[in-house]
Every structure is written in structure tokens, then in C-alpha cells.
Amino acid sequence: MSVLLKLTEVAVYVGDTCLLEPISLELKQAQPLTILGQTGSGKSLLAQAIMGLLPETLTLQGKIEVFGKVLSLKERQALWGRELVMLPQEPWHALDPLMKGVDQVAEVYQYVQGQSPHDALSLAEQDLQQVGLADSAQKRPGQLSGGMAQRLAISAATAGGAHVILADEPTKGLDVSRRDGIVRLLQSRSTLGSLLTITHDVAIARQLGGKLMVMKKGRLIEEGEADQILDFPQDPYTQELIAAEPKSWPHVALSAVDKAAETVLMTENLAIERGGRSLFTGLSFSIKKGEVVGVVGDSGCGKSSLGDALLNLLPVSAGKVIRFDDTAKPHQWLKLYQDPPSAFTPSVSLGTLLRDLTRLHNIAQARIAPLMARLNLPEEILQRSCLAVSGGELQRFAILRALLLDPVFLFADEPTSRLDPITAKDVTNLLVELARETGCAVLLVSHDPDLVSKTCDQVITL
Known part of the structure; x- marks a missing residue:
């Protein structure tokens, strides 16, 4: 079994500070390697080091061998697309928003493999047919769902025939069925080479099998066969990661909701359409103060559209939404957004955003510090922009901003899908606790049926 990629004591520094402690690994042909860890563990930093994408402010030490040769930064970059390829976390960052999907794949065949324009287009159409995108070949990325965009990005990235594929959180934010499909697609595209996957999702690590390395805060803490580590974890951190899977969570105490609590919102025979297509019809339910209602279903079934309709952000095609709190x-x-950065401007600090909010709504500044302590938010993040904090910190900051407004209803749209399992568990438990304490009604949308069933008072399946 040949070694395609070998790292020897590779470390990353900023000045004299070590961000990634020395790590050695081997990626062998037909033997997938998965690196597991929560946000900030150094997984993506390692992938950037391998690809030659580290910022100039960082220093790389150690030896990187590709196909048995020690290669310099420029030599590794020369292999991009042809032999070495990396899939970024967000497919939107890898795709041209103005170019049709089929043309983006065809471009790789034409300019990387040297195919004629006619043959390149034919091969691209075959690829999209294989990944279930034949009917969307003429669409631009903005017209695709997250799962479809990820499949397009994988098709474009692998069209050059690269033998070493690095996938950085390739299933982040996808529902279970789409997640499994992406994993199968990556496995099929790496049969002639090998796959190095970076993920915080324990289920993905189980599915991929092969070798597993667990990282925490820039340090390797456990490695070996994936099934052995996941079934019999030795390090307390690995045990905590596995225990943070929603299927391992305890059930919420449903009696915590006051049965005499006032109803905040009710729907009667609700129906919603998008783009001329019916998403659902005849939906009736109610939400009380302090109650958490979960909504689960595959991508495109109308989960987010339901929440938007309840907030009057989207018209309904039939039925009605009744609000009972006239004083609110x-x-x-x-709304708590799925992708935290989409809810903040990066042009100013988080502290500036808070000051603007408190001035606009005449909120007492004294309320901020206790809430930040409750949300485990360090005061120094107020000096940073939304791009300079972790996903978990930014989502907790979004909750802070919402709580300062004393919400009566909070639509949490996949609030943990971008977070690692430990942070996701903390954020979800926090949402439930705060709903109980403040009397805020919460509609919690998730792609994970285990998360919804373990934490919500009632569950709506679309």
C-alpha cells in the first residue's frame, strides 16, 4: 500500500507561539484518514499547511512529502487540481456565483486536463448526472441548496483527477440523508487515491472508517483505527466528543413547561409554496410561553420557510398565523440564523454592534455583563469583529443580542449545524434553559432528528 502523503513533525507558529504542535501522519492509497476535533483544534490549519495556503504571518516547520518526494511550497501548489485538491468548508467559497454549474466543471476538464471544449462539456454533464444534478446543470450556485452546491463543488474539484483529496468539513450544515450522500460521493471519487477528511462530526468519522486522529487545541491526543477509537475511546476529550452526539443526550423534562402557560402563537391549516411548488399543507399547532417546538425534515421540505412565515417574512398560501401577544x-x-456570520457586519467590532443595539432600544448597559458571563463569553471578544471569533462564540453572541431584546418568540434556524458537537450541545441546552427562564417561545429547526427528539417539547416533522 503506497504512501501518497507523509508529514513529519509538521508544526505551525505565529512568531514564537505554537498554534499547531508537531504532528506526523501518513495517508496511504485506498485507506481514508479522518481528523476529528471541535472548532479551534487546529484541523483546518493542518490542511492549509499541507496545501500551502497558510497566511504569510504564519511559519511552517517540518517536512511534507507528496508521492514520496519532499516538496517546497511552490512545488505543492503546482499540484493543485491535478494531484492535490482541497474542498473548503463552504461550497460557496469554491464556486463562481455568476457561472452555471456545468460550465464550472467543464472548465476544469478543459484547462486542467486539456480536453477540447466539446469533450469537456460532455464529461461535465456526465459528472453532474452521476451526482444527481443533471436537472440543475444550467443553474448558478445561488439557485442551489447547500447539499446541491456541495455536490457541484466536489464534482468541480475532482474533475482534474487528483489522487489526494482533502475535505474540510464537507458535510457541515447538511441533513442526514444529504450528509450520507456526500460521504459516498467522496468515497467514490477517491477510489484511485485516498481521502483525508477534517470534521467535527463523529457520525462522519464512523462512516468513513480507516484511520482516525483526534485533535484538541493544536495537539494530537489520540490516533488509531477509527472503529477502535470510537468504540473504546481512551482520552477523556475523545469520550466527551462522542458523548456530545445528540443520540447520547438525555431527554428533556417535558414537565418543565407550565401547562397553564399562555399561548404565544398558533397556526391553523397553514400551507406554504415556494417557486410554484407546495412545501406543506394543513399544518396546525400552537406554542406556549417557555415551550420549545422542534421542526425536523430533509433539506427543501419547508423548515426554514415555516419559521420565516411565522415571523411575517414570507407569505402563506393558505391558512393563518395567529399571534396572541398584542403588547410585544x-x-x-x-430569528437566530443558521450561519452566524450572515447576521453580523464584519466592518465594526461586536462591542460597537452592542452599543448600537442598546442605544436604539434604550437597553441598560448593566444587563450585558451578567448575560455574557452566563453565555461564557469573554469580554475581550467585544474588541473583535465577527470574523475574528469562533463559530460557537459568535452564535452565543447572537443569543446574547437576542436576549437583550426580551424576545417573546425566537425562531432558531439550524443554530448548531455549523458547530462542533460539544459546542452544539452547550448552545442547545442554553436555548432550552433560557426559554424556560424567560418564558420565550422557541421554534427550533434542525436537520438532526436526535437533537430535536431529545430537547423539544413537541416535534413537527415536515
Whole structure:
């Protein structure tokens, strides 16, 4: 079994500070390697080091061998597309928003493999047919769902025939069925080479098998066969990661909701359409103060559309939404976004955003510090922009901003799908606790049926 990629004591520094402690690994042909760890563990930093994508402010030490040769930064970069390829976390960052999907794949065949324009287009159409995108070949990335965009990005990235594929969180934010499909696609595209996957999802590590390395805060803490580590973890951190899977969570105490609590919102025979297609019909339910209602279903079934309709952000095609709290102000009906950076401007600090909020709504500054302590947010993040904090910190900051407005209803749209399991568990438990304490009604949308069933008072399946 040949070694395609070998790292010897590779470390990353910023000045004299070590961000990634020396790590050695081998990626062998037909033997997948998965690196597991929560946000900030150094997984993506390692992938950037391998590809030659580290910022100039960082220093790389150690030896990187590709196909048995020690290669310099420029030599590794010369292999991009042809022999070495990396899939970024967000497919939107890898795709041209103005170019049709089929043309993006064809471009790789034409300019990397040297195919004629006609043959390149034919091969691209075959690839999209194989990944279930034949009917969407003429669409631009903005017209695709997250799962479809990820399949397009994988098709474009692998069209050059690379033998070493690095996949950085390739299933982040996808529902279970789409996640499994992406894993199968990556496995099929790496049969002639090998696959190095970076993930915080324990289920993905189980599915891929092969070798597993567990990282924490820039340090390797456990490695070996994937099934052995996941079934019999030795390090307490690995045990904590596995225990943070939603299927391992305890059930919420449903009696915690006051049966005499006032109803905040009710729907009667609700129906919603998008783009001329019916998403669902005849949906009736109610939400009480302090109650958490879960919504689960595959991508495209209408989960987010339901939440938007309840906030009057989307018209309904039939039925009605009834609000019972006439005293609530418009800004007390809130949405917590799936992708935290989409809810913040990066042009100013988080502290500036908070000051603007408190001035606009006449909120006492004294309320901020206790809430930050409760949300485990360090005061120094107020000096940073939304791009300079972790996903978990930014999502907790989004919760802080929402709580300051004393919401009566909070639509949490996949609030943990971008987070590692430990942070996701903390954020979900926090949402449930705060709903109980403040009397805020919460609609929690998730692609994970285990998360919803373990934490919600009632579950709506679309």
C-alpha cells in the first residue's frame, strides 16, 4: 500500500507561539484518514499547511512529502487540481456565483486536463448526472441548496483527477440523508487515491472508517483505527466528543413547561409554496410561553420557510398565523440564523454592534455583563469583529443580542449545524434553559432528528 502523503513533525507558529504542535501522519492509497476535533483544534490549519495556503504571518516547520518526494511550497501548489485538491468548508467559497454549474466543471476538464471544449462539456454533464444534478446543470450556485452546491463543488474539484483529496468539513450544515450522500460521493471519487477528511462530526468519522486522529487545541491526543477509537475511546476529550452526539443526550423534562402557560402563537391549516411548488399543507399547532417546538425534515421540505412565515417574512398560501401577544414589539419576534456570520457586519467590532443595539432600544448597559458571563463569553471578544471569533462564540453572541431584546418568540434556524458537537450541545441546552427562564417561545429547526427528539417539547416533522 503506497504512501501518497507523509508529514513529519509538521508544526505551525505565529512568531514564537505554537498554534499547531508537531504532528506526523501518513495517508496511504485506498485507506481514508479522518481528523476529528471541535472548532479551534487546529484541523483546518493542518490542511492549509499541507496545501500551502497558510497566511504569510504564519511559519511552517517540518517536512511534507507528496508521492514520496519532499516538496517546497511552490512545488505543492503546482499540484493543485491535478494531484492535490482541497474542498473548503463552504461550497460557496469554491464556486463562481455568476457561472452555471456545468460550465464550472467543464472548465476544469478543459484547462486542467486539456480536453477540447466539446469533450469537456460532455464529461461535465456526465459528472453532474452521476451526482444527481443533471436537472440543475444550467443553474448558478445561488439557485442551489447547500447539499446541491456541495455536490457541484466536489464534482468541480475532482474533475482534474487528483489522487489526494482533502475535505474540510464537507458535510457541515447538511441533513442526514444529504450528509450520507456526500460521504459516498467522496468515497467514490477517491477510489484511485485516498481521502483525508477534517470534521467535527463523529457520525462522519464512523462512516468513513480507516484511520482516525483526534485533535484538541493544536495537539494530537489520540490516533488509531477509527472503529477502535470510537468504540473504546481512551482520552477523556475523545469520550466527551462522542458523548456530545445528540443520540447520547438525555431527554428533556417535558414537565418543565407550565401547562397553564399562555399561548404565544398558533397556526391553523397553514400551507406554504415556494417557486410554484407546495412545501406543506394543513399544518396546525400552537406554542406556549417557555415551550420549545422542534421542526425536523430533509433539506427543501419547508423548515426554514415555516419559521420565516411565522415571523411575517414570507407569505402563506393558505391558512393563518395567529399571534396572541398584542403588547410585544416587532423586534421581540426574532430569528437566530443558521450561519452566524450572515447576521453580523464584519466592518465594526461586536462591542460597537452592542452599543448600537442598546442605544436604539434604550437597553441598560448593566444587563450585558451578567448575560455574557452566563453565555461564557469573554469580554475581550467585544474588541473583535465577527470574523475574528469562533463559530460557537459568535452564535452565543447572537443569543446574547437576542436576549437583550426580551424576545417573546425566537425562531432558531439550524443554530448548531455549523458547530462542533460539544459546542452544539452547550448552545442547545442554553436555548432550552433560557426559554424556560424567560418564558420565550422557541421554534427550533434542525436537520438532526436526535437533537430535536431529545430537547423539544413537541416535534413537527415536515
